[in-house]
Amino acid sequence: MKKLRFSLMILxxxxxxxxxxxxxxTTLSSQALESAHAPTATPVAAEAPAASGSHFxxxxxxxxxxxxxxxxxxxxxxxxxxxQVVKKQxxxxxxxxxxxxxxxxxxxxxxxxxxxxxxxxxxxxTDGHIVTNNHVIEDADKIxxxxxxxxxxxxxxxxxxSDSDLAVVKVDLPAARLHPVTLADFTQVHVGQxxxxxxxxxxxxxxxxxxxxxxxxxxxxVDSGDANSPVYTIPDVIQTDAxxxxxxxxxxxxxxxxxxxxxxxxxxxxxxxxxxxxxAIPSAIVQRVVPVLIAEGHYVYPWMGISxxxxxPDLAQAMGLDSNQHGALVVDVLPDGPADKAGLRGSDRxxxxxxxDRRVGGDVIVAMDDEPVQTFEDVVSYLVRATQVGQTVNxxxxxxxxxxxxxxxxxxxxxAEVTSSKNGGRATAQGGxxxxxxxxxxxxxxxxxxxxxxxxxxxxxxxxxxxxxxEAGLRGGYKPLTIHGQRILIGGDVITALDDQETDSMxxxxxxxxxxxxxxxxxLTLLREGKEHTVPVxxxxxxAx
Numbered sequence: 441m442k443k444l445r446f447s448l449m450i451l452x453x454x455x456x457x458x459x460x461x462x463x464x465x466t467t468l469s470s471q472a473l474e475s476a477h478a479p480t481a482t483p484v485a486a487e488a489p490a491a492s493g494s495h496f497x498x499x500x501x502x503x504x505x506x507x508x509x510x511x512x513x514x515x516x517x518x519x520x521x522x523x524q525v526v527k528k529q530x531x532x533x534x535x536x537x538x539x540x541x542x543x544x545x546x547x548x549x550x551x552x553x554x555x556x557x558x559x560x561x562x563x564x565x566t567d568g569h570i571v572t573n574n575h576v577i578e579d580a581d582k583i584x585x586x587x588x589x590x591x592x593x594x595x596x597x598x599x600x601x602s603d604s605d606l607a608v609v610k611v612d613l614p615a616a617r618l619h620p621v622t623l624a625d626f627t628q629v630h631v632g633q634x635x636x637x638x639x640x641x642x643x644x645x646x647x648x649x650x651x652x653x654x655x656x657x658x659x660x661x662v663d664s665g666d667a668n669s670p671v672y673t674i675p676d677v678i679q680t681d682a683x684x685x686x687x688x689x690x691x692x693x694x695x696x697x698x699x700x701x702x703x704x705x706x707x708x709x710x711x712x713x714x715x716x717x718x719x720a721i722p723s724a725i726v727q728r729v730v731p732v733l734i735a736e737g738h739y740v741y742p743w744m745g746i747s748x749x750x751x752x753p754d755l756a757q758a759m760g761l762d763s764n765q766h767g768a769l770v771v772d773v774l775p776d777g778p779a780d781k782a783g784l785r786g787s788d789r790x791x792x793x794x795x796x797d798r799r800v801g802g803d804v805i806v807a808m809d810d811e812p813v814q815t816f817e818d819v820v821s822y823l824v825r826a827t828q829v830g831q832t833v834n835x836x837x838x839x840x841x842x843x844x845x846x847x848x849x850x851x852x853x854x855x856a857e858v859t860s861s862k863n864g865g866r867a868t869a870q871g872g873x874x875x876x877x878x879x880x881x882x883x884x885x886x887x888x889x890x891x892x893x894x895x896x897x898x899x900x901x902x903x904x905x906x907x908x909x910x911e912a913g914l915r916g917g918y919k920p921l922t923i924h925g926q927r928i929l930i931g932g933d934v935i936t937a938l939d940d941q942e943t944d945s946m947x948x949x950x951x952x953x954x955x956x957x958x959x960x961x962x963x964l965t966l967l968r969e970g971k972e973h974t975v976p977v978x979x980x981x982x983x984a985x
C-alpha cells in the first residue's frame with residue numbers, strides 16, 4: 441500500500457504540472473484547469489508570486505520525488521559502467537576497374553576492418569566481476585570498461601549465456617574502488633511501481649530515465665543468429681516505459697530503493713529509439729545465472745525436449761475440448777529427449793484456421809508439480825525458475841480429452857541444430873483422396889524409430905484435418921529429427937500396404953491411389969509404435985487447391 445500511495449501521489453503531482461511554450465514548468469490551480477475547459481473564462485483571484493528564482497511552486501510530494509530520484513542516482517550511478525567493444529573483421533573489397541588495354545580486373549587483398557560498439561554494465565562484486573548483456577560483448581576482440589569517475593580499464597570475458605542474454609566480464613581494480621549493486625526480490629515487483637533505468641544511451645554515460653513497470657511475464661525470443669538452431673525464449677521479462685535506448689543494454693533497471701529489478705536488453709521501436717516499450721531481464725534470472733557464469737563460465741538449462749504453443753479456443757474445439765480449456769499444447773517431441781522417454785505425444789494432424797495451417801492432437805499440459813499451466817510460457821518460466829537438470833517433474837496432461845499424470849526427468853538443454861521444414865510428398869495425386877503428407881521410409885528414419893533394418897513403407901508426416909485419413913484415425917509425425925540438414929517429423933504411422941499391395945515408397949502409394957475412386961473403401965496395413973495394424977479408410981474427393 442505504501443508504494444501504491446507513493447505512485448498515486450506522483451501521478452497527482454505530474455497531472456498538476458504542464459509544459460509552457462518555452463518548456464518551463466508552470467503550476468495551475470484547480471480553478472485555472474476548470475477555466476481551460478469552460479466555454480467562457482471566469483476571473484480568478486491572482487495568486488501570490490512564487491519565490492524569486494523559482495519557476496514553479498514545489499509541493500512536499502514533489503520534493504519527496506526529487507529526493508528519492510536523487511538518492512537513487514547517487515547510490516546506483518557509481519555501480520553502473522560504460523562498456524566499449526572492438527570487433528575485428530576481415531573483408532574483401534570489390535574489384536577495381538580493369539587495367540587499360542588488358543580488360544583484366546585488379547584483385548583486392550582482404551583487409552581488416554574494426555567495428556566499434558558500446559553498451560552498459562554494472563558491478564556485481566568486489567572481485568571485479570561486471571555483468572552486462574551477452575549481445576554487448578559477443579565476439580568482441582577487445583573490451584574496455586569505464587567507471588563513473590572516469591577510470592578506464594580493460595576487461596576479460598568470464599562467462600556468457602546467450603539464452604538469457606547475460607554475460608560476465610572481469611576487471612582488475614582494488615575492492616575499495618568497486619561498488620556492487622543490490623538485487624531486488626523479484627516476487628515483490630509489481631506493475632505500476634517506479635522503474636528507473638541508468639546506463640549509457642547513445643554513449644551518453646550515466647544517464648537516468650524514469651518510468652514505471654508496464655507489464656510482467658513477457659517473453660523474449662533468443663536470437664542465436666542461426667536459422668537451424670532451436671528457438672528458445674527468456675521468460676518473466678519486465679516491460680517498462682522508462683526510456684531505454686541503444687547503449688542502455690546491460691545497464692540496470694531499479695526500484696525506488698535503488699535495487700536492481702532487471703537488466704535492460706531490448707526495445708520495440710520503428711526508429712531504434714525509445715517508443716515507450718522496453719524489456720529487461722528479471723532479477724530472478726540474473727540471480728540464478730550470474731553466479732554460475734562466474735563459477736563455471738556457462739549455464740546449463742533444464743530441458744524437456746518439446747516445442748509447443750498456448751492452447752486457444754480454435755485449437756481446443758478442434759481437439760474436442762471445451763473452448764475455455766487452457767494449457768500448453770505439445771506440438772513436437774524431440775527424439776530420445778526427456779519428454780519422448782516419458783511417452784509424451786506431439787501434435788499429429790493439421791487444421792486450417794483463418795487461412796493458417798495449425799497442428800493439433802498433441803498432449804495438453806495443464807499443470808506442473810501441481811502449479812497450474814495456462815500458457816506455454818508458463819512451462820518455460822517454471823523450468824527456468826524452479827527446476828534443474830536431473831530433477832523429476834510431475835505433469836498433469838490431457839490426452840484425447842482424458843486426464844493423465846506423467847513423470848519426466850529433465851535433461852540438459854542441447855545446442856542441436858533443428859530446422860523447420862515440411863515432410864516429403866503429398867499423397868494427393870489423381871484418384872481417391874487420402875489426406876496425408878508423407879515420405880519414403882529410409883534406413884536412417886527406420887533406425888530412429890526403432891524399426892527393423894530394411895523395413896520399407898511410407899512414413900505419415902501430417903494428417904489433414906477432416907480428411908479420410910483423419911477420420912480413420914491415422915497418426916502423423918510429432919518428433920522432429922534432422923537428417924542431412926533437413927528436419928522431418930517421425931513417430932507417425934508407417935503405411936506398408938494398401939489392399940495387401942506393398943507400399944515400399946511414396947511413389948508406390950501415390951500410384952496405387954491413382955487407381956482408386958472417391959468413396960471407395962481401402963484397407964491400409966501400417967506399423968504404429970512397432971506393432972502392425974490394419975485400418976479401413978473410405979477415400980474422399982480431393983479438395984480444390
